[in-house]
Amino acid sequence: MSDFSLEEMLRRDPRNEWIARNRLHPLHDTVLSAEQGERRGPSGLLRKDPHLVGFIGPNGIKRIDRADVFSSVGAELAGKKRSTEAKAVSLPWHIVENPAGYIMVVADMVGGRLTRHDKDILGLAHQLATEKAAVAVVLVCFGESKETQFDLAGVDRLIHLAGQEFNGFAPEARLAALEQIETQFYPDYWLFPDSVNGGADLASRLAARLGERPATQAWQVNGTQTLCRGASSSVDIRRATPRILMLLEECADAIDSTRHQALPLQIKPLAALKKSNGSSKMLDRGMIDVDASAVPLAEAEFILSAGNGIHNWNQFHAAAAALGATEGASRVAVDDGFMPRERQVGASGTWVTARVYLAVGISGAIQHMQGIGQCDKVVAINTDAGCDMVKRADLAVIADSDAVLAELTKLANAFMASKQQTSSKQGEKSDAA
Amino acid sequence: MPPNINVVSLVSIGRHPQSGRARRAEQDGRAVELGLTMVGEALTVLHAGNPQNPVLRQYAGMGLPSLTVLDQASSCDAVSVLLRYLRKNPTDIVLTGVRAERGESSGMLPYLLAEQLGWPLVPKVAEIVSVQDGKADVLLALPRGQRRSVQVSLPFIATIDNAAPEARQSAFGPGSRALFSIQKGDNLADDAFMEWKISPAKPRPKRLKVVKAKTAADRMKAATAKPVGGGGKIMKQESPEEKAQAIFDLLLEEKVIR
Structure with a gap:
């Protein structure tokens, strides 16, 4: 005890x-x-x-x-x-101090931003870069850029050719710039997206100019071997990895766990470009206005979509025509008979890929949100500030749709009128000259 | 449209996507169609390969009196023999498909021809609007149904996109009666292609959504949470004019209003 x-x-x-x-x-x-x-x-x-x-x-x-x-x-x-x-966790840095070699990635940059395809290719470039020491992944992009996250996408060095001559359809100027890069850096690989956005075209031009036999529709690549699709995607071709590669989507995983420097890389002034400028055999005449309602909903670039919040349908159609937007609708608007079934966006309608999706009076049922999952920019006009569409939107306007649509139509008409005036003035000037 | 231009359509043997049988290639058929609407029967349709192939009769059945075939084995490279033909015969416009449906289908042939000949190449053409004074106005098919107008000087090579008008129906009888002018081709074997290993296409693995969460609670949240854009701008108090202006500025910035 x-x-x-x-x-x-x-x-x-x-x-x-x-x-x-x-x-x-x-x-x-x-x-x-x-x-x-x-x-x-x-x-x-x-x-x-x-x-x-x-x-x-x-x-x-x-x-x-x-x-x-x-x-x-x-x-x-x-x-x-x-x-x-x-x-705001800071990711670890991936730093290449003095690069001994370069891998060039020529991005599509649709709408001035890296596409998912571009990011996959940057990921693949880093896989190829690990096979040698001190290889920098260089992104080559043309025209205007709105991308702010080059460092998180895996860009060690950046060549941004922003000149006026590279805008629009300018394959000759772009090819001249790539040739300049080739002679200056002699990169280990040239990686292009095999896409309809101009990547495949530019890659083929470069390959023809340099006399290299490229791998097209490649989807499994390492330092020695490449697996490509061929014969309208019915066979796989296994071959040695060439210097110029055109890659399919999802060829590798995008970079997501490191931060990169994205330092600008200077290239020498383009002598070849100035020489060829006078004798250009192709002249870009600009985009042609197409009938927006004839564009299939799944591939439309800009969709004006209507839901239960629309009361004045004539006004909605007028706004779509003035803005040059393809019309879409939520399920309610279709069920109520205001819009045809093929215009329905969402799980039981069309999955859209628009760059800009303007949702008017749509609160955002989950089936609808699935349908717009691939849209870049979503703009919402809604009276309910707490709805899901407003949470998803990059720009949300809390107002009744009638007033805002009327203002938008007015703005679009004024814009078109001013554009026509300037173009007619320019036409007069060129006639006088 | 002046009939005094020389248009050549290059055709290849296609592959039916389901059965895998030989057929008239989709885009090459459109190239022949475009040539026929431009110059009618003056169109030259050119094939490098085996002249006995019955698929060539399907092209001929579109209303062609004759076809030119450069006779060579199917394993041989077509670039050099086509180059020789185009250098020898006066040509203003060459029409091809974007990609072949057999072989490597790299789509490089028109680019190699254009590079060797020093001609401009216009990719993915939907329509040739007019040909005047040694210049042609063509419409390019861009993604998302957009069109771009381009002026190009003759001679040039154009690849024809699926957005071009569909090929007309092929008639069996006229196709069988068409004459073939057969010329000797090269026999330069494509050595690099012979070295490659070719196997039936494997289905590509689907990309998995990998969640790099450390704890079970985080994984649960990733699986159940609704995707929220976050950081969106919300306008509540402004007048309708200001709100509409903000939307319009965004549309202009994204260049969807031109």
Whole structure:
């Protein structure tokens, strides 16, 4: 008995324990709150009360929030912004100091941004770069660029040719620039997207000029062997990896866990370009206006889509015509008979790939959101600020659709009128000259 | 359209996508159709390969009185023999498909011809609008149904996109009666192609959505959370004019309004 001193002995209060066990006891709550923190069982073990975990939800059912969604929301509301700080995790740097070799990736940059295809090819370029030491992945892009995340996409060096002569349809100028890069850097590989956005065309021109036999429709590439599709995608061709490759989509995974320098790389002035400028055999006359309603919905570039919030349908059609947009609709608008079935966007309609999707009066059912999953920019006009479409949108306008559509139509008409005036003035000038 | 230009359509043996049988190639058929609408029966239709191939009669059945065949084995490279033909015979416009349906189908042949001849090449043509004073106005088919107008000087090579008018039906009788002018081709074997290993196409693996979450709770969140754009701008208090202007500026910035 002398081993036990009174201080070391765990003192138990059987009455309090009995009250804590009895939830109907009038003192139950006070006893529990007094014992919060650490509770010891009869043998001195730390006990956790499962009844104390969680909170009572809005309909009286107990909820346990293991993902900590609500606590972070609460913290944000309290002005602490804990979750946003936690999100800005800085990725590790991938630095190439003095590159011994280069891999050139010529991006499509549809709409001035890297496409998913471009990012996959940058990922493949890094796979090829690991096979040798100190190889830098260089992105070559033409024209205007709106991309802000070159560093996260895996661009070690950047050659951005922003001159006016590279805009639009300019294969000769672009080819001259690529030739200049070839003589200046002699890259290990030239990687192009095998796409209809001009990647395959430019790659074929470069291959013909350099006299290399390229791999087309390649989808599995390493330093020695390449697997390409051939004969209208019915056979696989296994061959040695050439210097010029045109790659299919999903040929590799995009870079997502490192940060890159994206340092600009200077190229010498283009002598060949200036020489060829005078004698260009192809002249770009610009884009032709096409009938937007004749473009299939699945491949339309700009969609004006209508939902339950539209009351004035004549105004909606007029707005679509003025903006030159292809018309789409949500399921409600189609079911109510305002729009034809082939215009329906969403799970049971068409999955669209538009670059800009303007949703008017659509709150965003999940089936509809699936259908617009591949759209780049979503603009929402809605009266409900809490709907899913507003959460998804890059620009959301909380207003009644009638007023905004009327203003938009007015703006578009004014824009077209001013454009016609300037073009007619230019025509007069050139006639006089 | 002046009839005094020389148009050559290059045709190849196609492959039916389901059965794999030989057929009239889709884009080459459109190239012949475009040539026929431009110059009618003055069109030269040129094939490098086996003149006994019955598929050539399908091209002839589109209303051609004759076909020119450069006789060579199917394993041989067509570029050199076509180059020789185009250098010898006066030609203004060469029409081809974008990609062949057999062989490597790299789509490089028109580019190699254009490079060797020093002619311009216009890719993915939907329509040749007019030919005047040694210049042609062509419409290029861009993705998303867009069209671009390009002026190109003769002579040039054009690859014909699927957006061009569909090839007319082929008639069996006239096709069988058409005359073939057979010329001797080269026999330069395509050595590099012989070295490649060719196997039936394997289905490509589908890309899996890999979630790099550390904890089970994070994976649960990734699987159940709705995709939220985040960082979107919301306009509530402004007047309708300002709201419409903001939308219009975005449309202009994205260049969907031209």
